[in-house]
Amino acid sequence: MDVELLGAAGLPVGGSPSAATEASNGRASPTAEEEEHKKAQSVQQLFSLVIADWPLLIQASLLLVVAAISEVLIPHYIGLTVKEIINAEASKTLQSRPFKGPVKNLLIAAACCAIFSALRGATFIWIGSRASVRLRRKLFYALLRQEIGFFDTTKTGELTSRMTQDCQKVSDQVTLNVNVFLRTVVSTVTTLVFMCSLSLPLTMVAFVSIPAVVAISKRYGKVMRTLSEATQKVLADANAVAEESLSTMSTVRSFASEDLEELRYSERLLEFGSLMQRQARFYVPYMSCTMMLPQAVTALVLFYGGKLAMDGDCKAESLVSFVFYLQTLNSNFSTLGDFYTNMVQALGAATRVFALCGREPKLPLEPSAAQATEAAPVRQSLKGTLRLEGVRFNYPARPDVEVLKGLSLEVLAGQVVALVGPSGNGKSTVIGLVKRLYKAHEGRVTLDGIDIWSFPNQEFHRLISIVGQEPVLYARTIRENIVYGMENPGRKSPVDGTLVEDSFIHEVARKANAHGFISEMPEGYDTEVGERGVQLSGGQKQRIAIARDSFIILACDGLWDVMEDQQASVMKRRQDVIMSWLQSDLRPTAGISIKGKKRRSLEFTASGGRQHHAADPAKDRPFEYLRLTSLGVIGALVKVDDAEVINFLLQTEIIPLCLRIMETGSELSKTVATFIVQKLLLDDMGLTYICQTAERFYAVSSVLAKMVTTLQQTPSIRLLKHVIRCYLRLSDNPRAREALRQCLPECLQADPTLQCLPEPIANCLREDSVTKRWLSQLLQNLNLR
Template sequence: MKVKVAVSCTLLYVFADILITTALYAHGPHLAIFSEDARNFDILSSVLDLWGTVLVRACLLLGASIGVLWNRENGPGRVSFLTTMTILVCLTVLNYALAKLLMLTEKGSLAHEPWFLCLFSWTCVSALLTVLFWSLLGKEHSAVGDGGGGCEETEGLVERAEGRGAEGVEEQGEGDGGKTKRGSKKESKDISDSGATLGRLLSYCSKDTGLLCVAFLFLLISAVCEAFIPFYTGQAIDGIVVHKSMEYFSKPLGTLAVLALCSSLAMGVRGGAFTLVFARINLRLRNLLFRSLMRQEIGFFDANHTGDITSRLTSDTTQVSDLISNNINVFLRSVVKAVGYFIFMFGMSWKMTLVTIMGFPFIAVISKVYGEYYKRLTKDVQTALAEANKVAEETISSMRTVRSFASEEQEADSYYSKLLVMFQLNKKQALAYAGYMWSSCISELALQLAILYYGGHLVVTGQMTGGTLISFVIYELELGACLESIASVYTGLMQGVGAAEKVFEYLDRKPKHPQDGTEAPDICKGLVVFKDVSFAYPTRPETEILKGVSFTLRPGEVTALVGPSGSGKSSCVGLLEDFYLPQQGQVLLDGKPVHTYQHNHLHSRIALVGQEPVLFARTVEQNITYGLTGVPKEAVVQAATKANAHEFITGLTKGYDTGVGEKGTQLSGGQKQRVAIARALIRSPNVLILDEATSALDAESEHVVQQALNGIMRQHTVLVIAHRLSTVERADNIIVIDRGCVVEQGPHSQLMASKGLFYKLVQRQVLGIETGAEPLNPPVVPPNKSESGGQLSRQTSDTSESECHTRY
């Protein structure tokens, strides 16, 4: 809807409001009543003040309409920002009309006049319509031009006042003088998204419908029993005070005992059922989230820190399930009890009930404002906590490195600084909670005083008995407790929704490189072809790692991939393992792109022994058979023997059942390497990748393992990556990569005879002779992670393809 249409509708309503209110007050054309009531105004006999409320409503809407027309760019945003203030003004008008009704009922006939009832009803309805038209004017700020600057500017100022920092805030360009703004569409969308998020969380309870019905049944039983307790308490007091009879006293007392017993039993069943239901929600959330994480591409784990991911999986899911379980339980119980209390209160005295409900809207508005603010704070706290967990996880997982560089104090200070950021947000939460409790307690106290004062008046005038007043006061206190619970439930749900949105962000994420291949041939020859492959990591798309790389790995042959650090050797391994997709070209296995193979089938045909093998905190046998099921012990021993690991494994305390510790910390580097080799050999792969597989072994162990590998290499397609060039002398083909380009390839003798880059590298490394070769570019480390959580040592330079050496 356009701004002009919204303003036109608002002005028409203002005119109609003035006309209808005036006609009802003046009984039609009798305008002389204005002067009469003005000269002889009596609040108990005149309703001139009730007519005056139309001036308040008209001033609000006329001011907003003029402001929107005068400043179409900023006006709607400012109107939207003042919505809460307008609601409070209209609630005040509504409550004054209700108070006027109660005052006139004491006078007598005026409250029953048809024209007054119509005027009273129209005043209440028009107060609600004023809020509606105000929201209509403020809603237009999302459709005004490209700026929306007024709302964005105002919200940005509010955010800075709240200390929320720069999140979601951006500097404006020309014409705004550097003022701060934030997208108003996102802010307005958050409110509606909260309901959708909560609804989605509750949808996970669909499988527990039967248990939920049982819980809700006992909730009704408990609430109904509790609703009758104040009623019979008042009867018992009347039995003593009014009837002065033990018979009138003992009957309601016995009923109270039965009601209390039934309520207690039902409350226990209800609480247990709800706890079980939401424990299942926690189970489903964690299971689905972890499975979603397992489907993500490797680039996702390169871009997201392990601490952030584990924080979503642990603290956020726990917070969601706990808050939702506790708050939904309390919410349902409080709502059912509040409805029952309200029915009893209305039956006792509709006048007292009217006084009671006059304060409810104010408490609701306060709870809404506080809930939205607390939700934003909760998101910031979760982000700060994730940052602190990131530092802690990285430090603890690399404790040996921290200790070796004596960086304990620096890491502790870094962690403490992150905790201080979270503490500042916690202080804001504490101040917000203090302000909420102050305003809430003041409102409740004022309401209780009004009820006692008016109830005392009704007792004195004989319109209510003392016992009924006591029952009503008890109902009011219980109703206040229910409303307070509902208010806290709202803020608690907003806190849970804030954590749930982050969980759903990962849960709904679609992998950019899904493992959806379908090929699973029975026979695999192991022919690997890199066909004009160009590649850049997703976290560094502007830096090209491989540039038109082409080579072939043939079955039964050993191919060595060598080159300076950062030339792209490990990147070739990542592409062959289908960790990433190349930007151009293809990586083929038996003539088919590797991403077209079924995930399980591909990695049963390709096995990798990495430079830094990762072992899990399980037994030696479980690490060797990782990813396999039903493997006989003989096969495990055979694979360990081939990897020269059987001897040291049998020397361990429990042999193959010995735990290796977290990431294999209870084994030496050479022992971990041999277990990793055995883990690869037990699969009998068609393609075997050895990425510096013997780098951690001593000379004797390397010789034995190399002999074992030489005995099986002719049965596989073998790709060897080594920096020690002496280990690749026996390779059938050596591919030399530099700066992402294949510059040489051929057998060892041919490359040495050509005296190219390979020859210079051998001379430098083996013979220690300075050959005058041009210096290699310094490596650049992309922000990627290895499986162990450290930085993966893939390196590259920013050299363009034209700077590459001439390809072989």
């Protein structure tokens, strides 16, 4: 690869932009031989896209040959027509018969060229569409079979960019270039034959510029391939930023971060624009040379041809035809130069696409033959006993952080087990391992004594299902979401593979206690749920998710409590094993021991029904456990953001209970209780309820003020964050704003730059910029700054 040109392009010498990344990761840069081998493989794969349609290619080639020959005949008949005109001028008479013959043939050749060129183009468009479909399906097939860890380390926007822009560019360039290349080759060969028949000396002169054009095109093509790869990568990064922002617009709007996201996107676009400017700078000298050289050769041919004509070695009409052929030849060689440039640009996009297509998943979807044979007897009579034996695990995106350290756990069929603990200590990770989304680095997970990786992919994932706190629904109808994932694509029964009847869909919806609210919707089961199910509440989405699952083991990553008693009893009768992970800072109450530590790793042990926990007299009391467990369930409930749940909690007088715990409980209890009050305040119904009477407002504000006083002696970043958020939400109510201005603790009214705040609170705010921003907004709402 040309060092000077690559250096001028501002890119790493000797490879694509990924070479720098590989070097930074400690991997050796590929050698020149490896690069050439890789390029050759990419070229073969590019042409394999269209070779599969060889019958259409043969048809297109035949049409192409006829069109090319017709095109080459046009200058010949033009020359004959000019000859008759010259002869007529010399004799002062225009013979009708000799003159009309060349003109007639000229029109026939032009008509054939137009018709067969159009048919050739249509055939290649058809070939291109088939190649595009084939490439996209191949890429999508490969992506669907990658391990989950691959998606943890690869941005979705980058993958969608490969699926859309890169695939389109590859298929367009390949089909277009195959069309142009074949047409140009046939046209060039036939043109050279006619040129040599007219004048061999002039033909030799015409080839003067060819070596220069070829050399320039090759050097330019090398640079353009590198720039093309860099451009596609930057564009994929920009798409990833845009997709991430647009898919989480509620979060962007909540933090008023529109300008920040626009800045992030603009930075990627600036890089894209810079690379395109580099391409433009290289394009200027390339096009100048490739356009100037053929015209110079044409002038040289006319000069030398005129000399030959005057010497009687070349006829005038032959010189005219030769000049037309020369223009065709120059155009063909220019096209071949563009062909090379376009192909290397397509290679830039194709390299990444084919790398994904050829990537072997680190975790195969299907078991080996020996594993499948081992699991076959057990699969006939599954009970649902789940065991995790000495499991150690760390995520691919964080290989240096061990999340699970020697987890051993047994859940018998029919048991309902809850694992609770501080956020980030591996509860959801266990679900991922049980669901076979990840594989343990050490130890194993078994179902009825058989390693879960011994089960066929589809069969296993119908045995174990996940219902998360925010279940994933697709932008389809409720009916389509319920039948999603059944044994056969479409509405097919998981029992016998027959077409799913409405009665079957209604039955599973009733078991999930979803038939009632579905029937009340205007379109019933044909109601569109919107993207990610935004048209439904949290509880409704969970019921739909449960209705579409036919399982032996159900793993709930989030909440199970949003189901009504009727629904819960139905699920228990099915002898399901439920693993519920409450995402709150709780300790276990029975059955399973979770010993939380400051680092992000846990040691799990089966407790045999006994409780094991760190020594803490305050938390050894049964009442503290009961209180923590109750708060955990309530905290989990408020996370649903369901109006019915909020209304129910307000009617149960949960706020006075939380306020008492905020005054007298342990730090952990206070944190959970304050979180519950915060979540209630964030709901419009909860804010209105608290600010409806002076007594309720005074009760909440006075407890918050006492907590601020306590935090000056025993600071807690997490607790202070919840307190400030409660104050900020109260300031959104016009009735409460004036009263809040009078009762806000003086220590929070100080300069938000932290210079005048009490040192413990100032230290907390220095470590948490979000809480600091909330405090600044609070003071602004109250006109205290």
